[in-house]
Amino acid sequence: MFALIDGNSFYCSCERAFDPTLRGKPLAVLSNNDGCAIARTQEAKDLGLKMGEPWHLASKRQELKPVIWMSSNYALYGDMSRRMYELLCEEAPRVEPYSIDEMFLDYAGLPGDLLALSARIRERVRTVAKIPTCVGIGPTKTIAKLANKVAKGVRGGDGLCDFARKEEREEAYKTIPLGEVWGLGRASVAKLARRGVESVADFTALRADEVRELLTVTGVRTQAELKGTVCYPFSVSPLTRKSLAVTRSFGKPVLAWPDMEQAIAAYATRAAEKLRRRGLVATAMQVFLRTNEFNSDPKYANQSTFEIEPTADSFALMGDAVRAGRRLWRDGFRYAKAGVVLLDLKPAAELPQELFASRDPERSARLMIALDTVNARYGRQTLKPAVTGLGQSWSMRRQRLSPRYTTHFDEVLLARA
Amino acid sequence: MFRFMADYKGDETTGFQSPAQDYIEGVVDLAAILDLRRPGRYPVRVKGQALAARGIRDGDILVADAAAEPRPGVVCVAMVGGDVILATLTRTGASWVLAPSSGPIITVAEDVEVWAIVQALVRTAV
Numbered sequence: 181m182f183a184l185i186d187g188n189s190f191y192c193s194c195e196r197a198f199d200p201t202l203r204g205k206p207l208a209v210l211s212n213n214d215g216c217a218i219a220r221t222q223e224a225k226d227l228g229l230k231m232g233e234p235w236h237l238a239s240k241r242q243e244l245k246p247v248i249w250m251s252s253n254y255a256l257y258g259d260m261s262r263r264m265y266e267l268l269c270e271e272a273p274r275v276e277p278y279s280i281d282e283m284f285l286d287y288a289g290l291p292g293d294l295l296a297l298s299a300r301i302r303e304r305v306r307t308v309a310k311i312p313t314c315v316g317i318g319p320t321k322t323i324a325k326l327a328n329k330v331a332k333g334v335r336g337g338d339g340l341c342d343f344a345r346k347e348e349r350e351e352a353y354k355t356i357p358l359g360e361v362w363g364l365g366r367a368s369v370a371k372l373a374r375r376g377v378e379s380v381a382d383f384t385a386l387r388a389d390e391v392r393e394l395l396t397v398t399g400v401r402t403q404a405e406l407k408g409t410v411c412y413p414f415s416v417s418p419l420t421r422k423s424l425a426v427t428r429s430f431g432k433p434v435l436a437w438p439d440m441e442q443a444i445a446a447y448a449t450r451a452a453e454k455l456r457r458r459g460l461v462a463t464a465m466q467v468f469l470r471t472n473e474f475n476s477d478p479k480y481a482n483q484s485t486f487e488i489e490p491t492a493d494s495f496a497l498m499g500d501a502v503r504a505g506r507r508l509w510r511d512g513f514r515y516a517k518a519g520v521v522l523l524d525l526k527p528a529a530e531l532p533q534e535l536f537a538s539r540d541p542e543r544s545a546r547l548m549i550a551l552d553t554v555n556a557r558y559g560r561q562t563l564k565p566a567v568t569g570l571g572q573s574w575s576m577r578r579q580r581l582s583p584r585y586t587t588h589f590d591e592v593l594l595a596r597a
Numbered sequence: 598m599f600r601f602m603a604d605y606k607g608d609e610t611t612g613f614q615s616p617a618q619d620y621i622e623g624v625v626d627l628a629a630i631l632d633l634r635r636p637g638r639y640p641v642r643v644k645g646q647a648l649a650a651r652g653i654r655d656g657d658i659l660v661a662d663a664a665a666e667p668r669p670g671v672v673c674v675a676m677v678g679g680d681v682i683l684a685t686l687t688r689t690g691a692s693w694v695l696a697p698s699s700g701p702i703i704t705v706a707e708d709v710e711v712w713a714i715v716q717a718l719v720r721t722a723v
């Protein structure tokens with residue numbers, strides 16, 4: 181049996197955990213560069229704030245005047261997700277962090293009342309990790325996820341929903357619209373709707389070969405999961421990626437090459453850090469830059485994709501990225517975004533030694549370990565290649581950022597004695 | 598300061614082999630001693646001198662644990678209305694009450710949350 185536990189308005193809940201003045205108030209957290217709403221409390225939803233609404237428009241709407249806007253504080257959200265995970269590990273034998281705010285629990289082999297256990301877990305996550313959640317229970321991940329939707333749901337969910345028993349969930353399937361099922365995209369739902377398949381019950385009643393014809397094999401798996409057959413087992417391997425991207429929109433337009441050079445170098449450095457954390461090397465790279473797509477600025481966009489000598493070395497990757505960026509750069513434009521994407525990633529251990537012809541892999545590995553050790557101990561930006569810049573005028577706009585309460589010594593919660 | 602060997606710990610020498618190489622332990626890990634990785638442990642900084650009599654001074658970092666059982670007499674971090682305060686937790690009859698160092702007793706109710714219980718203290722300037 182699986183459970184899916186999901187943080188309610190997770191980013192907003194993280195903010196509220198430390199700032200009691202935000203409780204009971206309409207609150208929204210903005211995307212990078214304070215672009216648009218990516219998390220909303222119930223109070224903000226009730227005022228009519230939509231997911232993805234751009235801040236500069238929404239903040240002018242009269243009915244949204246009471247909304248409190250905050251920049252995204254990912255250092256805080258990441259640490260609160262870690263707390264949630266560690267706490268869940270105390271309660272369930274296996275925990276799969278599926279996303280920053282959703283975790284699957286494997287209840288296999290646990291005795292007793294799983295609904296009562298879930299209620300207890302939910303209460304502990306609220307008091308210890310400070311995050312209100314909803315829990316859905318089911319024999320497959322897809323059912324647990326659907327139960328979670330119901331628990332959270334508009335139809336008066338009370339935070340817990342148990343779809344362990346076949347008769348109960350099949351009764352509920354009759355009234356649940358297909359759009360709520362995990363793994364069915366909007367196009368699939370529309371296609372099924374044209375055939376008169378609208379509820380989950382309609383979908384599970386289809387023959388498997390009909391499903392295969394209408395959708396793909398993914399659709400067949402989703403149907404099997406909804407009927408109680410596990411197709412997506414419990415997983416503890418983090419997302420394996422063939423590529424790794426660090427791309428950002430600039431806080432303000434970049435006009436001069438030295439600023440762009442800093443940005444590209446910083447992205448390459450960050451990408452290299454992530455690469456090393458996963459024990460991978462990159463064998464190809466893409467660099468791109470572009471102007472704003474939406475305003476009236478003159479348009480320019482260009483990208484370059486090329487093979488590189490396999491490496492995870494910050495300096496090597498930075499050099500490759502900056503050289504490519506220089507070739508793409510044209511004076512006279514207002515650049516809005518740039519990015520470095522590392523491609524064709526391979527485990528470092530799998531590479532034959534002679535591939536490292538012009539680089540000294542051992543020296544590089546030692547230097548990178550030193551770099552990562554210092555940054556792990558003293559904070560991510562302590563040691564970095566000088567070209568990544570000290571001022572960083574191009575860096576993200578985050579005007580409404582809360583303190584990094586749990587990860588930064590100078591920003592911890594203040595309590596009045 | 599530049600170190601040629603970034604991670605020399607007393608073990609890997611260049612001339613004579615270090616007799617300590619199988620006994621290297623690293624520095625005392627205060628994060629482990631203070632159990633900072635536990636999911637309920639939060640650092641909190643003290644503002645104000647009112648708890649000085651209990652040895653808790655302005656600027657101290659408290660390690661507060663949201664998973665700890667409340668007991669009468671402990672110092673806790675509490676959210677009262679919109680304020681984050683430190684108070685001594687006590688009991689009157691069946692209900693928990695907060696005794697702030699100044700001001701009236703507060704009964705733990707709807708808008709009063711015992712947020713975490715103070716377990717340890719770090720002072721970086723003595």
Ligand SMILES: [Mg+2]
Nearest residue numbers: 186187188281
């Ligand atoms: Mg969520």
